[in-house]
Amino acid sequence: KAGVTQTPRYLIKTRGQQVTLSCSPISGHRSVSWYQQTPGQGLQFLFEYFSETQRNKGNFPGRFSGRQFSNSRSEMNVSTLELGDSALYLCASSSGQSTNEQFFGPGTRLTVL
């Protein structure tokens, strides 16, 4: 099976811009979770989508949003970028059943200048 893919791998944006990141899960997986990873804060949960519905949400401001399509591909959007949004954004897919293993993508490295 092909693994989780994320595009783009690297992004450079300036403050105030918006950005859209994409994640393609493993075939057959219906759940996609998004995380922000920074050296200081570790792994922070953003949200999880299952069958096109947001099922769980972390404690991030409304500038962070996401969606999931019928083929389970997911996008996350960050509007009005701030310097502090610079991070590695990871997505993970799973079957969506309880206690199931999450498979991670390589991440998108976002730099906000």
Next chain:
Amino acid sequence: AQRVTQPEKLLSVFKGAPVELKCNYSYSGSPELFWYVQYSRQRLQLLLRHISRESIKGFTADLNKGETSFHLKKPFAQEEDSAMYYCALSADSNYQLIWGAGTKLIIKP
């Protein structure tokens, strides 16, 4: 509230020495605990989960419900064990993983 605590941000040990990465959790139900590992320039990946009771790459972890702990242990550390380790909890009330802050393990030669 559900919480996972990894008290050590950084752990440095010599090659051949025993390693123990601590993980404590807070959850009143029946948790499932995981250890994930991220080697340099590699994806975050599952190392082991408590229900499988396996030893992976020489690592073991036992769920201690009395002490609410799930410490990761290896008797003899190897240089290739250097990585970032995350402990995670899956609560049976939802499908979200609760993550610890991670411990960076450095194995000195």
